[in-house]
Amino acid sequence: MQNRRKFIGQTALATAALLASRTALAGIGGEEGVKKLTILHTNDVHSRLEPFPMDGGRNQGLGGVAARAELIKKIRSEEANVLLLDAGDIFQGTPFFNIYKGEPEMKAMAAMGYDAATMGNHDFDAGLENFATQLKHGNFPLVICNYDFTGTPMEFKYQPYKVFKKGGIKIGITGVGIEMSGLIPDNLFGKTKYLDPIQKANETAAMLKNEDGCDMIICLSHLGYKYKDNKVSDEVFARESENIDLIIGGHTHTFMDEPAVYKNKTGSDVVVNQVGWAGIMLGRLDFEFAGYKRKNLAKSHTVVVGKKTME
Amino acid sequence: MRKISKFFVAGFLITSGIFSCTAAYQAQKVQYNDYRIATGAKQDSSILVLLKPYSDSLSKSMNDIVAVSETDLEKKQPEGSLGNFLADAMLAMAEKSYAVHVDAAFINSGGIRLPSLPSGNITRGKVFELSPFDNLLVIQKINGKTLQGFLDHVASKGGWPCAGVSMQIKDKKAINVKIGGAALNESTVYTVANNDYVANGGDDCIMLRAIPQVSNGYIFRDAIFDYLSELKKQGKKISAKTENRVSNAE
Numbered sequence: 377m378q379n380r381r382k383f384i385g386q387t388a389l390a391t392a393a394l395l396a397s398r399t400a401l402a403g404i405g406g407e408e409g410v411k412k413l414t415i416l417h418t419n420d421v422h423s424r425l426e427p428f429p430m431d432g433g434r435n436q437g438l439g440g441v442a443a444r445a446e447l448i449k450k451i452r453s454e455e456a457n458v459l460l461l462d463a464g465d466i467f468q469g470t471p472f473f474n475i476y477k478g479e480p481e482m483k484a485m486a487a488m489g490y491d492a493a494t495m496g497n498h499d500f501d502a503g504l505e506n507f508a509t510q511l512k513h514g515n516f517p518l519v520i521c522n523y524d525f526t527g528t529p530m531e532f533k534y535q536p537y538k539v540f541k542k543g544g545i546k547i548g549i550t551g552v553g554i555e556m557s558g559l560i561p562d563n564l565f566g567k568t569k570y571l572d573p574i575q576k577a578n579e580t581a582a583m584l585k586n587e588d589g590c591d592m593i594i595c596l597s598h599l600g601y602k603y604k605d606n607k608v609s610d611e612v613f614a615r616e617s618e619n620i621d622l623i624i625g626g627h628t629h630t631f632m633d634e635p636a637v638y639k640n641k642t643g644s645d646v647v648v649n650q651v652g653w654a655g656i657m658l659g660r661l662d663f664e665f666a667g668y669k670r671k672n673l674a675k676s677h678t679v680v681v682g683k684k685t686m687e
Numbered sequence: 688m689r690k691i692s693k694f695f696v697a698g699f700l701i702t703s704g705i706f707s708c709t710a711a712y713q714a715q716k717v718q719y720n721d722y723r724i725a726t727g728a729k730q731d732s733s734i735l736v737l738l739k740p741y742s743d744s745l746s747k748s749m750n751d752i753v754a755v756s757e758t759d760l761e762k763k764q765p766e767g768s769l770g771n772f773l774a775d776a777m778l779a780m781a782e783k784s785y786a787v788h789v790d791a792a793f794i795n796s797g798g799i800r801l802p803s804l805p806s807g808n809i810t811r812g813k814v815f816e817l818s819p820f821d822n823l824l825v826i827q828k829i830n831g832k833t834l835q836g837f838l839d840h841v842a843s844k845g846g847w848p849c850a851g852v853s854m855q856i857k858d859k860k861a862i863n864v865k866i867g868g869a870a871l872n873e874s875t876v877y878t879v880a881n882n883d884y885v886a887n888g889g890d891d892c893i894m895l896r897a898i899p900q901v902s903n904g905y906i907f908r909d910a911i912f913d914y915l916s917e918l919k920k921q922g923k924k925i926s927a928k929t930e931n932r933v934s935n936a937e
Binding site (some may be wrong): 377411422423426434435439445447459471476481483487501503544547558559561562589632634651658662664665666679685 | 802
């Protein structure tokens with residue numbers, strides 16, 4: 377009896393020590409250990425399948441899917457939990473698109489193993505039927521919660537969100553698109569209905585958090601980073617959002633020096649990042665998560681942006 | 688010791704039992720890295736294989752030299768040399784294609800899809816990159832009052848490439864507007880060239896939407912090619928510069 381008690385006691389102590397050391401090693405709080413997730417992302421690649429030519433131009437030699445694919449492969453070999461995402465405007469910008477209408481772009485994304493993408497305004501350029509056709513080659517879910525495609529060729533080809541599980545973390549991914557009217561020719565968007573991106577994204581995020589129990593919610597956004605006027609942007613969206621942890625942006629072709637952090641409606645941090653255009657950059661965000669008992673989750677939480685890691 | 692053991696046993700059971708089902712994770716920290724994808728980096732050979740048939744076929748048609756540029760051309764607001772070159776091409780080819788005098792030509796800034804064009808040889812593919820959309824070159828008859836409204840809109844967007852026009856931007860409005868060197872007259876009807884995206888109200892140009900368009904199906908990119916082949920025939924190079932067509936008022 378005495379031995380058994382001693383054994384249980386020692387085991388418990390060892391377990392407690394182990395848990396404590398896991399927490400201590402990570403240097404961050406939490407009762408349930410630490411988890412990691414690597415997000416890789418692009419936006420506004422605009423059919424730039426090959427690097428810019430060596431013609432003395434500003435971007436010569438930059439970009440190209442073959443080099444990006446190799447880098448992605450290397451990162452996947454080093455990290456257990458990786459998600460590869462794109463924030464739209466996959467199409468338009470090189471003769472590849474004029475001639476092949478997006479087929480090689482989508483096939484390249486399938487080969488790189490994209491996990492999800494949202495839709496940009498130029499993805500409408502060869503018509504919705506063409507986008508729906510080419511999307512089949514992409515082999516990734518097209519997520520968007522504020523376009524209603526009822527009665528269009530995209531009707532059954534997209535989803536408002538998708539839930540991923542990576543190394544014990546549950547991640548909900550949704551997407552938002554820019555207002556079409558005044559930007560996209562009427563005949564291209566047809567019957568597509570634009571819905572308030574902030575309202576739809578918040579509704580979707582609340583459901584992902586409360587019903588699906590997602591630990592992290594990512595919104596792929598083609599709204600644009602920020603504007604001089606009060607037009608809805610990622611900056612406006614981040615501040616008015618709830619339950620969204622990360623916004624991967626696009627549309628404004630913004631090269632950000634570092635991810636931006638905004639306080640949302642409930643005082644939690646929202647990280648916003650965007651990596652220019654043309655596949656010149658591949659964005660990488662390595663998140664560390666602390667585990668808590670669900671009932672102990674803080675209503676608002678902060679995210680510390682660490683220094684840029686070395687290439 | 689006995690009490691402590693019990694405490695830990697209870698804690699251990701609770702932690703591993705009930706609460707592990709309801710554990711939740713919160714992002715606490717993020718490290719970032721933006722990788723520059725540059726020449727010389729290792730390439731994925733399977734992707735190169737995937738691209739090859741597309742790329743080989745394109746290079747047959749897209750690598751011809753269609754023009755030579757004397758200088759580096761830049762896309763800039765309120766005015767840039769690249770935009771001036773394209774607006775000049777639009778005005779010249781609109782006049783030729785429609786056989787009318789054209790007072791002014793415009794290109795929406797977002798319609799130019801490369802930030803710059805280096806001096807030297809310009810390939811056919813480069814022109815596709817510059818103007819990838821299959822927008823048509825169209826003509827509208829616009830009265831001075833509506834044109835002023837359009838130019839105010841252009842001013843509020845920071846200035847667009849134009850030909851035949853000069854203006855200054857003040858408080859997001861177009862001031863000192865001159866068309867063909869003469870001050871804009873609200874009651875004069877002007878012949879204006881635009882791409883059909885803008886004429887249809889794109890980039891929030893709602894004031895143009897209701898105005899009838901004359902269109903012969905001429906794709907603006909083809910107009911650029913035709914303009915460049917005219918230059919080539921005359922033995923000329925592209926030589927656009929900025930010349931205060933659009934400037935910010937002091």
